[in-house]
Amino acid sequence: MSVKPSTALSRKAAFPPTKKVLIIGGCGRIGNSVAQDIANHTDAEVTITSRNPQQVNSPFQFLALDLADREQLEKAIASKDLVVHCAGPFHHRDGRVLKTCIEAGIDYIDVSDHRSFYERVIKYNDRAIASGVTAILNTGIFPGISNSMVKQGIEQFDRPQKIHLSYVVEGSGGAGLTVMRTTFLGLKNKFSAWINGKWQNTLPYTEREMIEFPQPYGKTGVYWFDMPETYTFADSFAVDTVITKFGSIPDWYNHLTWITAHIFPEAWVSSPQGIEFFARVSYLMTKVTDKFSGIGVAIRAEITGEKEGKPQTYCATMVHDNTAIAAGAGTGAIAELILEGKLKQPGIYPVEQALSTQLFTEIINSRQIKITVSY
Structure with missing residues (x-):
């Protein structure tokens, strides 16, 4: 005798859980542009963070977060599918957000824009591979x-x-x-x-x-x-x-x-x-x-x-x-690919080492960004 699955189970199978994205520094100009792009191109649930809740005026879920508080950072990252680090400048960032993501097994991307940050965090590459974490640096414009x-x-x-x-x-x-x-x-x-x-x-x-x-x-x-x-x-x-x-x-x-x-x-x-x-x-x-x-x-x-x-x-x-909008598109596009499972490459990479030209062309075209080529 066959047993008919419950309506609740059927509905759960038809609609997979919503992906959850945490954007650290999401109240800044670049972070907000990233949040808007992800919201426009995915069904993900977006949460933005800032140290100063008084400055928040956004349609996204908000979480007050001080990166200096390790326990608070771990709690914020827990249960997320992707963390996007937009809280620069990155010249003096110590990589704790990426390290925490690796320990929690959560994918990570950032808008880092200085070589010193790359040099500081690439030492975690083997740990990222072992944890199955895809970490892509230097996204944006x-x-x-x-x-x-x-x-x-x-x-x-x-x-x-x-x-x-x-x-x-x-x-x-x-x-x-x-x-x-x-x-x-x-x-x-x-x-x-x-x-x-x-x-x-x-x-x-x-x-x-x-x-x-x-x-x-x-x-x-x-x-x-x-x-x-x-x-x-x-x-x-x-x-x-x-x-x-x-x-x-x-x-x-x-x-x-x-x-x-x-x-x-x-x-x-x-x-x-x-x-x-x-x-x-x-x-x-x-x-x-x-x-x-x-x-x-x-x-x-x-x-x-x-x-x-x-x-x-x-x-x-x-x-x-x-x-700022172009930068948001560049980062949001990478987020979209990771959330959809199209970009999975455990380890820590600058964007050119992780993103294929085929995928790049697809995501740029989807955002009406035109690249003109001449020889």
């Missing part, structure tokens, strides 16, 4: 979408030789104080760049170069800037040179940033108080100029090398009228 644009180009060559990656942002880019702090944190210290097959010390905001971006940007000045791609691309791809340069619109922001990097006393820019001062002043300035400049972003990825024994140049460009 740059790094993030830019990484996959380069990977797509690299795959067109028999022997890729040089990556030249440039970014330009209008005003604040629609981002908040955290992004401003990140910019000034990266101005004073030399960094290693992979040039002609060896690591060479490079000064940020030097070697201004005029790059032709798509309209409405046109020719714009960009400068050396320490990005995680400068470091991870040398490991991900067999190339001789990796160049990463950044610039702002209007151009006088570039000149002000150059002065800050090279004229002001180092103590002014290196101290926490100095960083906070410059970040807040810049943020107030961009609140005014954003109305005229816009808050968009452009990326230009040029790869040179050999194809069938002949020199070849590949160039991919992308523009978006809101940098």
Whole structure:
């Protein structure tokens, strides 16, 4: 005699449990954009966190969270399917969120944007593999979408030789104080760049170069800037040179940033108080100029090398009228793939090592982000 399953059991089988996502720093501009993208493209239950509940005005579930409280962090992460870390700047983050996720067996992605964080947490790679945890770093717009644009180009060559990656942002880019702090944190210290097959010390905001971006940007000045791609691309791809340069619109922001990097006393820019001062002043300035400049972003990825024994140049460009929304799309897309089970690769990876070009193309098209390619 067969037994008919109960209605409750049938309904449970038909409708699997809702996935749960925790976005740490989800009340900031980038974190909120990530939350919106995940909500728009998945059925996941999204919870956002902040240290300051008084600042919360969001349609998402909210949880007050101080990352310094280990017990509170463990409790927040428990029962989640995915944790998205958006609480920068990442220059001084110690990796405790990722470590906690690995211990709990929960997948993790972040919007980290400095090589020091990658170097700090890659030591947990074996633990992540053993725990079956997929951890993808450097998602967003740059790094993030830019990484996959380069990977797509690299795959067109028999022997890729040089990556030249440039970014330009209008005003604040629609981002908040955290992004401003990140910019000034990266101005004073030399960094290693992979040039002609060896690591060479490079000064940020030097070697201004005029790059032709798509309209409405046109020719714009960009400068050396320490990005995680400068470091991870040398490991991900067999190339001789990796160049990463950044610039702002209007151009006088570039000149002000150059002065800050090279004229002001180092103590002014290196101290926490100095960083906070410059970040807040810049943020107030961009609140005014954003109305005229816009808050968009452009990326230009040029790869040179050999194809069938002949020199070849590949160039991919992308523009978006809101940098924060583009960053949210880049991270939200990775979250969507993990939640759907399409991206499962235990270990810790920069985005270009984890995301295939096929999946990248699918998710970018689903978000109406256009990438233009020329040879």
